[in-house]
Amino acid sequence: MVYITGLVVNLNHITTGVNRAWWLGLVLYIVWMAVVAAGWAAASPLTRPTSEEYATLHDNGFRDYTLRIDGLVENPVTLSYDHVKAMPKKEQITQHYCIQGWSGVAKWSGVPMREILALVKPMPEARWVIFWSGKGHGAARRAGSKCRPSFVTERTVNAA
Known part of the structure; x- marks a missing residue:
């Protein structure tokens, strides 16, 4: 739905709170998703058993x-x-x-x-x-x- 109704405007609204077609929203979204993915990848070994x-x-x-x-x-x-x-x-x-x-x-x-x-x-x-x-x-x-x-x-x- 975010994509169909205008990806750049919607992501800019979600990330910055401004309803404009700025690419900043898309960039921030990509950075935030990269941080989330890196955090998940770093935490994954902690959630798996490590015993011999x-x-x-x-x-x-x-x-x-x-x-x-x-x-x-x-x-x-x-x-x-x-x-x-x-x-x-x-x-x-x-x-x-x-x-x-x-x-x-x-x-x-x-x-x-x-x-x-x-x-x-x-x-x-x-x-x-x-x-x-x-x-x-x-x-x-x-x-x-x-x-x-x-x-x-x-x-x-x-x-x-």
């Missing part, structure tokens, strides 16, 4: 990865990555609010939690689902809330 364990898993195509589900369940399991990939998959676009203070909209993909719960069969006294990541981060949710159709265990974000 992750590097080994990655180099082996995650063949040695396992997902252990135990506790108050009738059927504790340890699933291989191939098993997880073979389970039913759901994709959805959702805004995520992280407890670390960031948020973002992304296309999430993974196994619906109801599939995992059906596999392990939580006992009636199970009140919480607790997740632990390889980096030691954890999250806890009431067991009932994880059965919502919208909840997926993350396998990919934005198809990556």
